Amino acid sequence: xxxxxxxxxxxxxxxxxxxxxxxxxxxxxxxxxxxxxxxxxxxxxxxxxxxxxxxxxxxxxxxxxxxxxxxxxxxxxxxxxxxxxxxxxxxxxxxxxxxxxxxxxxxxxxxxxxxxxxxxxxxxxxxxxxxxxxxxxxxxxxxxxxxxxxxxxxxxxxxxxxxxxxxxxxxxxxxxxxxxxxxxxxxxxxxxxxxxxxxxxxxxxxxxxxxxxxxxxxxxxxxxxxxxxxxxxxxxxxxxxxxxxxxxxxxxxxxxxxxxxxxxxxxxxxxxxxxxxxxxxxxxxxxxxxxxxxxxxxxxxxxxxxxxxxxxxxxxxxxxxxxxxxxxxxxxxxxxxxxxxxxxxxxxxxxxxxxxxxxxxxxxxxxxxxxxxxxxxxxxxxxxxxxxxxxxxxxxxxxxxxxxxx
Numbered sequence: 068x069x070x071x072x073x074x075x076x077x078x079x080x081x082x083x084x085x086x087x088x089x090x091x092x093x094x095x096x097x098x099x100x101x102x103x104x105x106x107x108x109x110x111x112x113x114x115x116x117x118x119x120x121x122x123x124x125x126x127x128x129x130x131x132x133x134x135x136x137x138x139x140x141x142x143x144x145x146x147x148x149x150x151x152x153x154x155x156x157x158x159x160x161x162x163x164x165x166x167x168x169x170x171x172x173x174x175x176x177x178x179x180x181x182x183x184x185x186x187x188x189x190x191x192x193x194x195x196x197x198x199x200x201x202x203x204x205x206x207x208x209x210x211x212x213x214x215x216x217x218x219x220x221x222x223x224x225x226x227x228x229x230x231x232x233x234x235x236x237x238x239x240x241x242x243x244x245x246x247x248x249x250x251x252x253x254x255x256x257x258x259x260x261x262x263x264x265x266x267x268x269x270x271x272x273x274x275x276x277x278x279x280x281x282x283x284x285x286x287x288x289x290x291x292x293x294x295x296x297x298x299x300x301x302x303x304x305x306x307x308x309x310x311x312x313x314x315x316x317x318x319x320x321x322x323x324x325x326x327x328x329x330x331x332x333x334x335x336x337x338x339x340x341x342x343x344x345x346x347x348x349x350x351x352x353x354x355x356x357x358x359x360x361x362x363x364x365x366x367x368x369x370x371x372x373x374x375x376x377x378x379x380x381x382x383x384x385x386x387x388x389x390x391x392x393x394x395x396x397x398x399x400x401x402x403x404x405x406x407x408x409x410x411x412x413x414x415x416x417x418x419x420x421x422x423x424x425x426x427x428x429x430x431x432x433x434x435x436x437x438x439x440x441x442x443x444x445x446x447x448x449x450x451x452x453x454x455x456x457x458x459x460x461x462x463x464x465x466x467x468x469x470x471x472x473x
Contacts, residue, residue: 072326072327072328072329073293073326073327073328073329073337074328074329075328075329075330075331075369076398077328077343078293078328078329078331078335078369079347079369079370079398080343080344080345080346080347080398081292081293081337081341081342081343082291082292082293082294082359082369083347083349083359083395083398084292084341084342084343084344084347085108085289085290085291085292085293085338085341085342086108086109086131086290086292086358086359087105087108087109087131088131088347088349088351088395089342089344089347091348092131092132092133093132093133097132097133097134097135097136097139098139099139099142099143101132101135102128102132102135102139102140102143103143103149105127105128105131105132106150106160106161106162107162108289108290109127109290109358110155110161110162110165110286110287110289110290110302111155111156111159111160111161111165111303112124112127112128112159112160112161113127113155113156113157113158113159113356113358113361114152114157114158114159114160115157115158115354115355115356116254117378117390118254119389119390119406119407119408120390120392120406120407120408120442120446121137121408121446122254123354123355123356123357124140124160124356125137125140126352126353126354126357126392127354127356127357127358128140129442129445130351130352130353130354130357130395131351133441133445134441134444134445135445140160141249144160145246145247145248145249148163148264148265148266149162149163150162150163151163151166151245151246151264151265152245152246152256153165153166153169153170153245154169154172154239154240155169155172155303155304156301156302156303156304156358156361157304157356163265163266163269164269165283165286166242166261166265166269166270166272167269167270167272167273167274167279168274168279168282168283169283169303170242170279171274171276171279171280172283172303172304172305180240183233183236183237183240184237186233186234186237187234187237190215190230190234193215193230193234194234194237194238196215197212197231197234197235197238198238198243198244200212200213201235201238201244201258201259201260202260205259206247206248206257206258206259207257207258207259208250208255208256208257208258209228209229209231209232209235209255209256209258210229210231210255212231212232212234212235213231214229214230214231215230235256235258238258239256239258242261243260243261244258244259244260244261245258245259245260245261245263245264245265246258246259246264247259247263247264277313280305280309280310280313281313281316281317283302283303283305284299284300284302284303284305284310284313284314284317285317285322286302286303287299287300287302287303288314288317288322288323288336288338289338289340290302290358291338292337292338292341292342293326293328293335293336293337293338293341294335294336294365295331295333295334295335295336295365296310296311296314296333296336297333297362297364297365298335298362298364298365299314299336301362301365302358302362314336317336318336321339322338322339323336323337323338323339324336324337324339325337330368331368346397346398347397347398348397349395349396349397349398350394350395350396350397350434350435350437350438351394351395351438352392352393352394352395352404352406352435352438352439352442353392353393353394353395353400354392355374355376355390355391355392359395360372360374360393360400363375366400370399370400372393372400372423374393374400374403375387376391377389377391378390387403387405387419387421388403388405388418388419389405389407389418390405390406390407391403391404391405391406391419392404392405392406394431394434394435394438396426396430396431396434396435399423399426400423401422401423401426401431402420402421402422402423402426402431402435402459403420403421403423404417404419404420404421404435404439405417405418405419405420406439406442408446408448409448410446410448413447413448413449413450414443414448414449414450414451414452415439415442415443415446415448415450415451415452416452416454417439417451417452417453417454417460417463417467418454418456419454419456419460420435420453420454420456420457420459420460420463421457421459422459428458428459428462429462431459432459432462432463432465432466433466435463435466435467436451436463436466436467439451439453439467440467451467453467
């Protein structure tokens with residue numbers, strides 16, 4: 068790519084290729100190698116425990132790999148310890164070798180870290196006791212940690228968490244604790260001393276702060292293919308003033324190149340390994356927490372797609388639905404579908420589906436219907452039930468008819 072300027076379409080294809088959408092899903096069974104490859108490319112999976120469909124980190128892999136056994140990801144995280152949980156973009160799954168890099172993000176003073184620091188100061192004696200309790204007792208969930216007065220499970224004002232939960236989270240954010248597993252009931256985190264969870268070669272590795280931030284931005288740039296300073300800084304929530312300096316260093320070393328993109332107000336950085344495919348042939352639903360769409364300004368810039376998550380919006384004020392997934396067809400976001408898994412009745416419900424302006428309704432329905440059936444099969448649901456709301460809803464309902472088992 069010798070030119071210094073790129074069209075909007077070229078930037079879009081570069082971005083999607085960097086996220087793995089330049090290749091077809093595996094034709095056969097998905098195994099640990101496929102999962103490693105995707106996470107190696109992305110650098111992280113954002114965790115969200117909302118299970119109206121399936122927790123978000125599982126869906127990010129499905130978008131790129133198709134149906135797979137969810138236990139394969141859990142095995143890599145909680146048994147093989149090749150991956151681990153840590154605060155990265157938000158709560159995330161990251162390669163375990165990134166632990167000494169991610170640890171430096173705890174020093175980035177967000178509202179969350181400030182609140183946790185204040186908590187630890189107010190309850191310093193209890194914080195010491197919590198760490199000692201974990202050291203003595205071994206892995207435990209927040210519900211198993213006594214409160215200061217010996218009681219259990221009494222919520223505080225912060226997100227309804229108990230003081231035990233808040234304190235365990237503070238130790239986790241600082242790197243003193245790590246996540247050893249998850250309880251099946253409520254997807255509750257199980258905490259243990261970091262040195263008992265993270266292999267010694269990673270837990271004990273010391274990386275200078277500037278080197279760590281530079282490496283995280285290198286990963287972010289590779290996962291973006293192309294992005295502005297704001298785009299790349301957001302990937303690991305690095306302050307833009309710090310990201311700008313580190314990105315300039317990567318550019319000076321030749322790993323990044325500053326380019327201009329048609330319609331973008333800010334200059335962008337192009338990663339040295341970025342590929343520009345002639346076409347993107349994807350047809351997949353995206354998690355609301357997929358890296359393709361999680362930074363809304365970039366989503367709008369790349370796709371002309373205004374995306375908001377309405378989980379916390381009162382029902383009467385929702386425009387699109389409760390758990391709405393964008394549908395990527397080719398290189399465009401062409402529709403959005405509100406999805407819910409009705410596990411008792413073994414049905415995938417689509418309470419609403421909306422076509423984007425300019426998209427071909429027949430072509431989108433023809434592509435989205437088999438994707439819905441594949442999601443249903445993956446989640447062991449027998450039917451797809453699309454509400455016949457609006458012209459596109461009726462068209463999609465017709466295209467999606469038929470049982471999904473098998």
